[in-house]
Amino acid sequence: MAEPAYTVASDSDTTGEEKSSSAFPEIAIGIDVGTSQCSVAVWNGSEVVILKNTRNQKKMRSYVTFKDDIPSGGVSHQLSHEHEMLSGAAIFNMKRLIGRVDTDPVVHSSKSLPFLVQTLDIGVRPFIAALVNNVWRSTTPEEVLAIFLVELKAMAEVQLKRPIRNVVLTIPVSFSRFQVTRIERACAMAGLHVLRLMPEPTAVALLYAQQQQQAVHENIGGGAEKIALILNMGAGYCDVAVTATAGGVSQIKALAGSAIGGEDILQNTMHHLLPDLEILFSKHGINEIKSTGLLRVATQDAIHKLSSQTSVQIDVDLGNELKICKVVDQEEFEEVNKNVFEKCESLIIQCLHDAKVQTEDVADIIVVGGCSYIPKLRNLVMSVCKRQELYKGMNPVEAAVCGAALEGAVASGISDPFGSLDLLTIQVTPLAIGIRADGNKFVPVIPRNTTMPTRKELAFTTVHDNQTEALIVVYEGEGEKVEENHLLGYFKIMGIPPAPKGVPEINVCMDIDASNVLRVLAGVVLPGSRHPAIPVMEVRMPTVDDGHGWCVEALHRTYGSGLDLVTIQKKI
Amino acid sequence: MKLWTPLSTILRRTLPSIPYFPTSQFQSPTYNFSPSPPSSSTNSPNSLTHNFHFPLKTFCSGSPENFHVRCWTCGHVAKAALFLVCDSCRTIQPVDQSVDYFHIFGLERKFDIGVENLEGKYKEWQKKLHPDLVHSKSEEERGYAAEQSGRVIDAYRTLSKPLLRAIYVLRLEGVDVDEEETLSDPELLSEILEIREAVEEAADSQELNQIQSQMREKLSHWSNSFANAYRCRNFEEAQNSIRRMTYYERVNEEIVKKL
Structure with missing residues (x-):
């Protein structure tokens, strides 16, 4: 990743010359910051090892508690009890909140968490706060993530006995470029430089590519191309990838993802056990936080048990004479979470369709992430892919971080005498990038699943006679209407030579370079001319900062449709 | 600057x-x-990048x-x-x-x-x-x-x-195909319009699949005729085949969008 403009840390050690002359290049570590859990891994010179904290844990809870004078996170902090995390003093699920505005349904679904998530529903960053000594202390998802990353960094530095700066981070497929900038900002705050961000299933794909490569070396199977479907579902996100692997190269064919995961399953089940949960919780007082916390722990526990048994007895006293005593069986659980499983299924179907792959061409089906233990999810994937079994060669909760560590070594220029790092991932754009045109439509310029780096161009024209200005509003996403997508930025083209509507040709070019930097270029050409009528505009995106939700509304209020564009229709 | x-x-x-x-x-x-x-070195006026001078x-x-x-x-x-x-x-x-x-x-x-x-x-x-x-x-x-x-x-x-x-x-071979040119062959024009109409009015995915397989057949036919024309260095005929393929390919994309 290129360093964002606001990175304050010195970038002197990222210049090529310096690095290539160094005999011991710094190996970037791989970090998988999950919604619920987190892990760190690194290439140790011959293989990937997962680092453990002082309590000998490979998996650490992703949270930061503000209970004490100095905030502490799940890396160093020891929870006295699960309920401690649910007292309101700890902030967790950062990954579901970072880079989202307060009109986002995912933010709204976080309002029943013990800490405070306040939404004003006007399209600004939500207000989040931790309860410390009866005071709601405000913070931001970036700050919480940065504190957590500082702990991870310190832990890795102690174990590896060297300073850590470069990291490869895994991110959900559905993250927009705006959300990515928030992750990069959190890393910069923690003194880390993001060498690369990998969509989670592509990290798994890289690990798979390495395993296949090794199998070829050991003469198990041929060296032919193998197609794998990867589903990675954790607490916050469900992501799917189709990859074609040969010779250590993983070409991502298609990606699909959504902010749906174990947290939704948990909340659905909590609602099922206590239908008027919202009303009970609306006050967000200390007693309510405590009751909801008790319910959360009990439900979580029940869901875990349902992975291995057909029914579970839930017995919990929520205080205030509110008791829940209920038996929940598999079938009921699956019915309650129907929407989650249906979404997973549609993601798999969409990904196979986008990859233009038939189920019978899929050699391996890999299901990883915390939710991979849910029998319904496993059965669902097998039934969509018409298979009897899943790939067994991976630890479901370690696959993503191991892939990130491999990428960290490859990206740091490390080679391995045994060819274990003879690897490459060829990434695609997880979301389409385009502009607002044809009224309120989102018109993609770079379609989703385009191999990167890439450059695409599309021609637009004016909607009014003698229109001299046009707004280029850039979005990223999959929705047909602009408001269903993430806003990345906007700028105005001025000085279009007066001409009847439909005559000036406004070319919008989007370029994603090898460092994954997006640039949007816009220029105007009049028929019969070979030269741009005005200087070309070049804008590095995203340009938006917080509070972007209402920027577009403000633009609309101010300009109406006066600066609109339409796509040029294909002649027949 | x-x-x-x-x-x-x-x-x-x-x-x-x-x-x-x-x-x-x-x-x-x-x-x-x-x-x-x-x-x-092209005569394409409408490309953004066209007018920049590369080293x-x-x-x-x-x-x-x-x-x-x-x-x-x-x-x-x-x-x-x-x-x-x-x-x-x-x-x-x-x-x-x-x-x-x-x-x-x-x-x-x-x-x-x-x-x-x-x-x-x-x-x-x-x-x-x-x-x-x-x-x-x-x-x-x-x-x-x-x-x-x-x-x-x-x-x-x-x-x-x-x-x-x-x-x-x-x-x-130095032969440029202008894809932007308007269709002049009335027979091809009416054929394409007919197919497009059929795509638009298709009731279900089965009908669409049917049209799609027709398109595939046509594409493979014209791809063969291109191969022949190219081998004989009949570039006129080759361009004609490309034109056909372009239109059938577009129909195909319409279908994929609807499926």
């Missing part, structure tokens, strides 16, 4: 792959071919001297005309315009090629050229990696799709 400098540096990596490849082919809203290799002489090594090309870092002399990576120090070399897409894939320059082995060769190249692999190298080499790797992506995409491959081989 300041604006132009960064612009040309970004655009450098998609330097014209071959000197006569107009970008107008790549901008159709319904047709996404790209990344469009910008051209320096061409830095990259054009010119075919006659090809065999005397040396690696820009270690000075090793190239053994073959196909010199994308130095055999000695594995450094990625600047783009050589005289190397065409067929050459990159070790294929004879003809239309009817087997596409089965393209993916393997494509990956082999990416493993040597991909910018991710030279992350820690000099900025110059990272630039070459981006260009070369982008070019291999273009080459792979172009060669693996019959229509793109057809346009490409013709262009290598």
